[in-house]
Amino acid sequence: MFQLFKKRNFNDLIGDTFIFFKLYGKHYFKNYLIINGGFLLVLLVLVFFVFKIFYEGLFSGLNSNMPENQFEAFIMDNLVLFLGSGVLSVLLLLIITMISYLYPVVYLDLLSKTKEFDTNDIIKRFKDKIGRVILFFILSLVIALPFLGLLFMLCFLLVFVLIGIPMLLIMIPAASAWLLLSFYHYIATDADYFTSLSKAMQMLRNKFWPIVGSTFIMYLIIQTIVGIISMIPYVIGIFSAFTSFQDPNTFDSQNAVSIMMISVMILFLLSVLLNFFMQNLLLVNNGVIYYSLREEAENNSPKNDIDLIGTQSE
Secondary structure (H helix, E strand, C coil): CCCCCCCCCCCHHHHHHHHHHHHHHHHHHHHHHHHHHHHHHHHHHHHHHHHHHHHHHHHHHHHCCCCCHHHHHHHHHHHHHHHHHHHHHHHHHHHHHHHHHHHHHHHEEEEHHHCCCHHHHHHHHHHHHHHHHHHHHHHHHHHHHHHHHHHHHHHHHHHHHCHHHHHHHHHHHHHHHHHHHHHHHHHCCCCCCHHHHHHHHHHHCCHHHHHHHHHHHHHHHHHHHHHHCCCCCHHHHHHHHHHHHHHHCCCCCCCCCCCCCHHHHHHHHHHHHHHHHHHHHHHHHHHHHHHHHHHHHHHHHHHHHHHHCCCCCC
């Protein structure tokens, strides 16, 4: 039985994150795909469609005897298509991002109250919270992000005297944890925006190094997995193009470039998909941190132990 309200040390913050996915991973990602999978699919198809048109226009200009500005003319002829696709892609990204950030918060909030819930329960909570999510994103864009931007600029300037490098390695997970803990508190308790920022800062100060260390480890795991998997189609494309260059008799410049372009496209689509899925590791980890810190402040364990009586044998 996974217990959200639990006091945890650094090792527990990481270990319990993986235990959560071991116990609830199938249910978690099944509902994630039901809610967010359609938007992700539309985004990937749209990007592939635009890339295909762009690629065909590029090579039609290169292979024809038309003037050098043929490609520019092609872009201008399809300007409405590219602009429309760009706007639609941005809107889809915003929707997918908001759903991706809200989903683990809602899931863990429901899990903290009951062990039995389905997609309809999650969607109902989504409808109740979507207005607050939009407000949080807007307020963060004009308040929290400019403040963090100034701090990061200072760290970048200090890179020249070396001290900025370790400061950046600390600042990135610390800033991420602060915003995510604020978001968790804002959604889970219906507190106002500034109260949530203040509460998250208090949480961060109370267990700064375990929180920063856990968040940094999750970032490292995510980037390593995404990087390794994303490089596979790129390496295949490079290898195919290289072998074509090695044999002058069979070398086809258009075919070699086509392989490269397709590899880049697959790499991009795979990276987008993997990033959205793998970021759940970071978001759930910060949820585990949030409920652990709430347990230290509120001591909910006795209540949870009473609630769990009779369920341990199930």
